[in-house]
Amino acid sequence: MLRLSQICVDAHDPERLGAWWAGVLGWPLRVDADGDAFVTPPPGQGSELLFLAVPDDKVVKNRLHLDFTPDDQQAEVDRVLALGASRVDIGQGEQSWVVLADPEGNEFCILAPE
Incomplete structure (x- = not known):
């Protein structure tokens, strides 16, 4: 196991x-x-x-990323952006989740609340 x-x-x-x-x-x-x-x-x-x-530098979209489920999506997106995250477009289009990147460019998602 x-x-x-x-x-x-x-x-x-x-x-x-x-x-x-x-x-x-x-x-x-x-x-x-x-x-x-x-x-x-x-x-x-x-x-x-x-x-x-x-x-080495990160040069392509992550093959594995982290997803986070917040209580309040917009509040968490705003908070994490204020801490230094950036919005990224990886071709996701209009979705219920928000794709961000950490200061070294690693993508992660903040999902809509459950």
Whole structure:
């Protein structure tokens, strides 16, 4: 049996990007001696995000992305944009979700409330 432990994200600056995501999610950040940044959810609330240093640039749309379900979509979109996210068009057209990117260009979606 497998358990999803971590979602790994390549980053130019793991500590900076990890801190950004920690602020977005309200989860604690830990950086180890190798410079890897861990953003850890409260127990039972998801998998840890692990940010790893890579030299190469992100050049195409993510093959895997994160989706978040808010209580208030517009409030969360506004909040995350104010923290430094950007709107992106990946060809999604008019949808009920909003596609954004983190400061290093990794796409994620904020869905409509359930």
